[in-house]
Amino acid sequence: MSDASDFPNQVEEEVSPEEQEQSEDSSEEEAAGDTEMDFLRSLFSSTLGLGSAEKVLDELTLAGVARYINGGKCKNIVCMVGAGISTSAGIPDFRSPGTGLYANLQKYNLPYPEAIFQIDYFKKHPEPFFALARELYPGQFKPTICHYFIKMLKDQGLLRRCYTQNIDTLERVAGLQGEDLIEAHGTFYTSHCVSFCCRKEYTLDWMKEKIFADAIPKCEKCGSLVKPDIVFFGESLPSRFFTSVKQDFPRCDLLIVMGTSLQVQPFASLVSRVPKSCPRLLINMEKAGEAGPMLGLLGFGGGMDFDSDKAYRDVAHISTCDDGCLALAELLGWKAELEEVVKKEHTRIDSQDEREQSGESRGAAAGPGSASAGLTAKAEE
Numbered sequence: 001m002s003d004a005s006d007f008p009n010q011v012e013e014e015v016s017p018e019e020q021e022q023s024e025d026s027s028e029e030e031a032a033g034d035t036e037m038d039f040l041r042s043l044f045s046s047t048l049g050l051g052s053a054e055k056v057l058d059e060l061t062l063a064g065v066a067r068y069i070n071g072g073k074c075k076n077i078v079c080m081v082g083a084g085i086s087t088s089a090g091i092p093d094f095r096s097p098g099t100g101l102y103a104n105l106q107k108y109n110l111p112y113p114e115a116i117f118q119i120d121y122f123k124k125h126p127e128p129f130f131a132l133a134r135e136l137y138p139g140q141f142k143p144t145i146c147h148y149f150i151k152m153l154k155d156q157g158l159l160r161r162c163y164t165q166n167i168d169t170l171e172r173v174a175g176l177q178g179e180d181l182i183e184a185h186g187t188f189y190t191s192h193c194v195s196f197c198c199r200k201e202y203t204l205d206w207m208k209e210k211i212f213a214d215a216i217p218k219c220e221k222c223g224s225l226v227k228p229d230i231v232f233f234g235e236s237l238p239s240r241f242f243t244s245v246k247q248d249f250p251r252c253d254l255l256i257v258m259g260t261s262l263q264v265q266p267f268a269s270l271v272s273r274v275p276k277s278c279p280r281l282l283i284n285m286e287k288a289g290e291a292g293p294m295l296g297l298l299g300f301g302g303g304m305d306f307d308s309d310k311a312y313r314d315v316a317h318i319s320t321c322d323d324g325c326l327a328l329a330e331l332l333g334w335k336a337e338l339e340e341v342v343k344k345e346h347t348r349i350d351s352q353d354e355r356e357q358s359g360e361s362r363g364a365a366a367g368p369g370s371a372s373a374g375l376t377a378k379a380e381e
Helices: 022-047 062-070 113-118 119-125 127-136 144-157 204-212 239-251 269-273 293-299 321-332 335-379
Strands: 077-081 159-162 180-185 188-191 199-204 225-230 256-257 280-284 316-317
Touching: 022 119, 062 316, 062 321, 077 269, 113 119, 113 127, 113 204, 119 293, 144 159, 159 188, 159 239, 159 316, 180 188, 180 269, 188 204, 188 293, 199 204, 204 256, 225 239, 239 269, 280 321, 316 321
Parallel strands: 077 159, 077 256, 159 180, 256 280, 280 316
Antiparallel strands: 188 199, 188 225
16 A cells, blocks of 8 residues: 555654553654754744755756756755655555545445544454555555666665655565665554554564455454554654654755655655755656745745745656656666666566466465365275
8 A cells, every 4th residue: 555645644743652652652752842843943044044045956957956966966865755656556646536545435434534544443443444455455566667766866875765655665675675764654564463562563474464365464462453554543653753854854965755745744844854955856746845825925945945036946847756757867867777677677576476376376276186185095094
């Protein structure tokens, strides 16, 4: 599944004591408080005209960004990504009229679409979520051009971190490791028992087996529900999100935002956390993250500014994420390599799937035969 993910229009940063250990609560609340204070400092600094805003792009275009990268002036690129980088893989986003996930949940008889991701509703009625998970489960989709472009940034030694709203694990399939990623809205990669007293961890393969057996996953230790480690409404973001933001964004020298509406907080506010001189590139089907007119008049400079007379660092490339990444790769001289990587990796994944399906078919065919042979032998005895 994904934000696929402008993931649920939530996300609360507080957790009730019964949901998490008190020590974990304290560290997350402290980190969240620091994030809020840093954001307010940034706003006040902008309002009072403090700090300098150096223009580092020679042109506010994709070509200008490419020249900046090729000039060796940035070594700490941070990517912020959402649903739009996974839609070409066949995973729906959440809010597109008619095709988005929320528009197609009628068959689950929910009181309202977002209930499928409400933690309280899930604990009482887990069936709709796991039915949806079976349709959209990781492993049924291949990473997109955009995913492999981010991996190429890593291979070039340019990627500091990728912050993703998506829960489809396609960044990992494309080759990014855990240290390369901040999965802001969680992930299917691991699962945990929901019981506060247990919290036993389970693997992706374990969860997949349960879901595709049409079974509600229950903890083998205590019998409670087991939930993938994705962030539901009513849950806090991972504490690592807040601690990493404090480390990564002050050092960021190019922010690339792709496939997100920048509507879900606190993820959306991250665009304001980079230095004032840091260029910001948006690759999306429409402009997003712009400061409202009133904030602009007040001088709050955290939001994106693509069109005003004061614009000096923000670039909007309006296209699909795949097309935008291909265009940037071409300007960087990487296009042929990127296309070859995508072709090679997709072929590898298809071959692996065929081998697994073949093995499953052989196992299914052997199963009944073995059982029959066993029964025959027993009868002969």
